[in-house]
Structures are given as C-alpha cells and as structure tokens.
Amino acid sequence: MKIKFLGQNCFLFNYNGKNILSDPFYNFQKEKSGFDISAQPIDYVLITHAHGDHIADVKEVLQIHPNATLIGQPEICGYFKHSNSIDLNFGGSAKMGDLKISMVPASHTSSFPDGTYGGEPCGYIFRFQGKNIYFAGDTGIMADMEIFPRLFGNIDLAILPVGSHYTMCARKASFAAAELLNTKKVIGCHFDTFPPIKINHEEAKSFFEDRNIDFSLPELGQEFEI
Numbered sequence: 001m002k003i004k005f006l007g008q009n010c011f012l013f014n015y016n017g018k019n020i021l022s023d024p025f026y027n028f029q030k031e032k033s034g035f036d037i038s039a040q041p042i043d044y045v046l047i048t049h050a051h052g053d054h055i056a057d058v059k060e061v062l063q064i065h066p067n068a069t070l071i072g073q074p075e076i077c078g079y080f081k082h083s084n085s086i087d088l089n090f091g092g093s094a095k096m097g098d099l100k101i102s103m104v105p106a107s108h109t110s111s112f113p114d115g116t117y118g119g120e121p122c123g124y125i126f127r128f129q130g131k132n133i134y135f136a137g138d139t140g141i142m143a144d145m146e147i148f149p150r151l152f153g154n155i156d157l158a159i160l161p162v163g164s165h166y167t168m169c170a171r172k173a174s175f176a177a178a179e180l181l182n183t184k185k186v187i188g189c190h191f192d193t194f195p196p197i198k199i200n201h202e203e204a205k206s207f208f209e210d211r212n213i214d215f216s217l218p219e220l221g222q223e224f225e226i
Helices: 058-064 074-080 143-152 170-181 201-209
Strands: 002-005 011-015 018-022 044-046 069-072 085-087 093-096 099-105 122-128 131-135 157-161 185-189 214-216 223-225
Touching: 002 185, 044 058, 058 074, 069 074, 074 085, 099 143, 122 143, 131 143, 143 170, 157 170, 170 185, 170 201, 201 214
Parallel strands: 018 044, 044 069, 069 085, 131 157, 157 185, 185 214
Antiparallel strands: 002 011, 002 223, 011 018, 093 099, 099 122, 122 131
C-alpha cells in the first residue's frame, strides 16, 4: 500500500490499483502538495467525521469522480446523498478485494459546518495481507485503543493526530502508540494547518524517539509505502 499525505487528515491510499481518498481537504495549500484531483481515478472516499477540515472537498471529488464510492457513517452518507455509498457504523466493515476497512470509535465531536449532526466520529483499521494500519481520525487518547491490537492483530502502522488543541498532542500520541496500540511505526497528521495546532517538530519527534518508535511528520505530498 502506498500512502500520500495531502494535509490535515487527507491521505491518498493506493492498494492493488484502487485509490482511497480520506477526509478530502486537499485544496488547502495544494500548491505545496502538488495534488490534482483530476489526475487519477478516485475509487473510494473515506470519511471519519463531518468537520469542515475533513469534508471541505467531498463535493468536488464526487463531481469529478461520480463513480467513486463514499464510505462513512449513515448520517454522513445521508448528508451527501451520493448514489454510490457504503454507510457503516461501529463494528461494520467495507471490503475491497482482499482489503477490509473496519470502522472503530474515536473520541471527538462531529457536525457539519451548517450545524447538521454528523453522527459519531470514527477511525478505521485497514486490514490486508496480514497487515493492519490504524487510521485514527481526529481523536483524543482513549482506552479503546488497547483493544485494537488484541482484536485485529499487530498494528504495523498507526496514523495519529499530534497537533493538540482539538486532538491528542504528540506526547499523548506517543503514549497511545507505545502503551495501548503497541505499534512501532507512526505517521503524524492534523498538525500545523492552523495556528492552534502549530507544533514544535523536534519536541514532537523526541517523544517518539524516547519510546523507540519510528515516527514521521510528513511534508505535504510526501509518500510512504507499507
């Protein structure tokens, strides 16, 4: 699987020729990422919750790629009224060949910019070829995280918010990674986009180094592979 960081909680996941775009917010600072939504097919749009910095570009994606499938909570799928939707709830999963994406809880809030209720926020576990990626979405630290490796197996990679203010800070995320998720590899997200979530990069990295965790604070447009 290839994973490209497009800002905030927006990532492009590529697996077996299929593209999954999470929490579309790619137009913000796209001059730095170089991302062009029309330059590749988008097969799935995966939503964690309804806040503006996670759904701002959903309508554009679905206009340009009308055959894409929207995946999210029933409230979110109902809001967008897209003809191709998979409305999940906690305990539910979507299958894409040998890739299974399971919805898990997140500790956050969720409403659309117009005030419409967005359902309960979530994260997802990507399961493929004996590997697991935990895509946390916006969340504070929570006891549920300890269950994930016991339920799904070893967490090979966790994508965790580290910006504080609205989510976990880097210190709490490093604790979650080491003590709850028992993972050795973390990609940070939801940082530096706006003034309240500006972080000290060296300090953030030091929390993970102290716990012997491979940690990345990605640049816009940076790509990873697992």
